[in-house]
Amino acid sequence: MKSLQRFRFIAAILLLLLTVQVLAPGRSAAAGKVIEQLPEPEWSYTLPEGITFWGTIDSLQSKGRMFIPLVKTVTVSATQKKSSGMLYASVDRVNGSANWVYDYSDMANDKPFTAHHFYTTSSGYSYFYKNRGGVPYDLTAVDPNGKLKWTKYITGSYSPVVLDNGNIVIRTLVNMNKASLDITEYNQEGKQLRKLKLTNKWAKGWLEVFPNGYIAHTITNDKDNISSISVYRGLGALTTPLATYTVPQSLINPYLVVKPLSGGSFLIQMDSTNSRVLIGYDANGKKKWVRTLNKGDQIDTTGNNYLVRNDNVYRLYSKDNQLLGKQQIGETGDNDWNFRITPSGEITVENQYQWQERPADIDPETFEGDRAREDFYVLDPGNLQIKHHLSTLWLDYEAGHNYIYAGNGELYLTRGYAPKTISKYLLK
Template sequence: MISKRFKFIVAALTLLLAVQIFTLGQSAAAGKTIEQLPDPEWSYTLPEGYKFWNTIDSLQSKDRMFIQLIKKVKLSANKTKESGKVYASIDRNNGSTSWLYDYSDVINDTPFTRNQFYAASNGYSFFYKTKGSSGYDFSAVDPKGKLKWTKRITHSYAPVVLHSGNVAIVSAVDKKTSSISITEYNQDGKQDRKQNLTNKWTIGMVDVLPNGYVVHNMPEQGVVSVYRNLSTINTPLVTYTAPKSMKEPYLEVLPFKGGSFIIHLSSKNEKLVIGYDTKGKKKWVRTLNEKDQIYITGNNYLIRNDNAYRLYSKDNQLLGKQQIGEIGDKQWYHHMTPSGEITVERQYQWQERPAIIDENTFEGDWAREDFYVLNPGNLQIKYHLSTLWLDNNAGHMYIYAGDGELYLTKDFSDTTVTKYILK
């Protein structure tokens, strides 16, 4: 059921939906205009006591959306406490088989209790929460919301959920044996493999990437090595040493969908990105500007500089350019969505106000929200929503899941999420 409150919001909304087509270096051509949101597919309202929190960083699997929640618990007549250690799993098809998983301990949890939840492509979800002075509890929940297993993990870093559905955990250095270990568990909680590493591996940092690549990063030496998986840990795909001209370089490895990857270097005086194929052969080098930020989207990479975007293929070919707003406008926020697409938005653009505003209704006081969906293959604008909202209703969280599938909640502390299909 759609709440009366949401019906009021929709009634107050003026929407411009423009599907625009870009060619490289050209401005957008006007396309189809829709003057109001389509009818909702469905709405889902949380149980009493829960609110959505940080929906922009939602996760998703094929059929489900996973969104962090916050709950308020009454401890006494005059005292309440909130916890963010809860998440909702929402059925993307109809919202009807949605559920909540609560891993909080309101009495003992503190704001500094580290925790995180994850979602795998097979519908499983995972979470960890620190417990005691050294370690955390790590748990798996099946697609129906049932706890499957919990493991006590000590002296290790946060887990990594792999594309395969398995989980990899890298230990801290064991001072007694001068070694580290990488352990991989399957979704049933059984150990698939464990690799103990010594000597050079205890220097620097060891990471496992979601695609299974193992990265050994030694920033003080300016050296990074990339390995295809745990089974090939003795033979790196590549070992790269930063140029001596780079002072205190930060190195990171960013994999493309197909197995090729880039090494990104950033220092106080220089920024580089280097492309490699699936066999570890260096294919190209690009110098970045000081303000350039780099992101992977599928088999392409995106360079963002304020509100200007450039998209390149894994072979370093320019695929498209896009600029949202005026040059130098820093008030646009961009997001790489779980669907692999790019969204750009700006909210609270207050319009001309009447001389006198009723503080109860704020009638006549409007704010504009602009929301763009960019094609991850060429940066063409797929959708542009330009919406006007009454003051009391301004501020939304947009969750874009691909193929026109859009979810809306109020900014942060809302209790209802609504699904639309943009056409």
């Protein structure tokens, strides 16, 4: 009896040690269940004639809708067709109904390579701008039902930023004069909330607005080399910076970038010819830690954490620089994986067109053709464990897809080439 109790005790200890090893930060998470066949789609939506999805990897999403860029082709004459990418689809994420297409093209007057872009907010409003005649631009708001709400006409080049609260900020050069710049903020009803004209020190370097409202101001010296960067809490607090990082004079060709985290903390990344560091600051602008970056390290943020990726190895750290998890996708040195942080904050990694070896003996009457594997991973943004692994085989003429992940197992799929149909799946 005592021997049996001793065996059970030792077995329990071994199981506990194994569990600690699997869950300990710095170790690759378990692969989990592999999904080799897609479930039946929840719904599918097919676009109207003459329109296809375009660049679905750049899709945007709000709480209840998906926004996807489109391209349309029209017949101009018996021998000529014309295409435009100035339109987008809004798809109901719940059941695929109440879908609409907003077309802001002017096929007769739009010039090739006309500047344009669209954005969306968490409330379901969308914005787009387009160049008219080379210099003036217009900024237009569309409500969640696809109805035009307002248009603002703006003279001069500008770059919009949609804030987390749904407002939109535009930064524009005044008469192309780099000695000053205008910044205007509108709410989604088109009401102007603020308009600033910045001069003097703001003309040295450049200014960036982030979705959380933070401002980064980079200063250059007389030789146009970056000398410092300051972070401000918002457009209404430009008097005193939260933090300022000054580049040491020993660094060669420095480059600085700010990466805000969701809780108000932020990172400053400094890259130069002879040094690479990442510096963590708390929400009050106090420097908390410094990490030396290796060659090839790429930094991304998700929520209140940051990710260091190098080829196909991923390491996740908290805002306090604590290792939360490590994951390697594929064999060592395998860099054929495409990485993305989705709008839901989750991390996806995929590899398509993995051609499979033909069978040794082929029956011409039953052989369907070559096949390619597509692997699609979803990694947890809190610890890098694998939440979903979709590994599917496709006939060669079916291979190539756009994977759009919206969180909680919600996956959208279109064909890679000129797709007209999008389908929603739930991964479990």
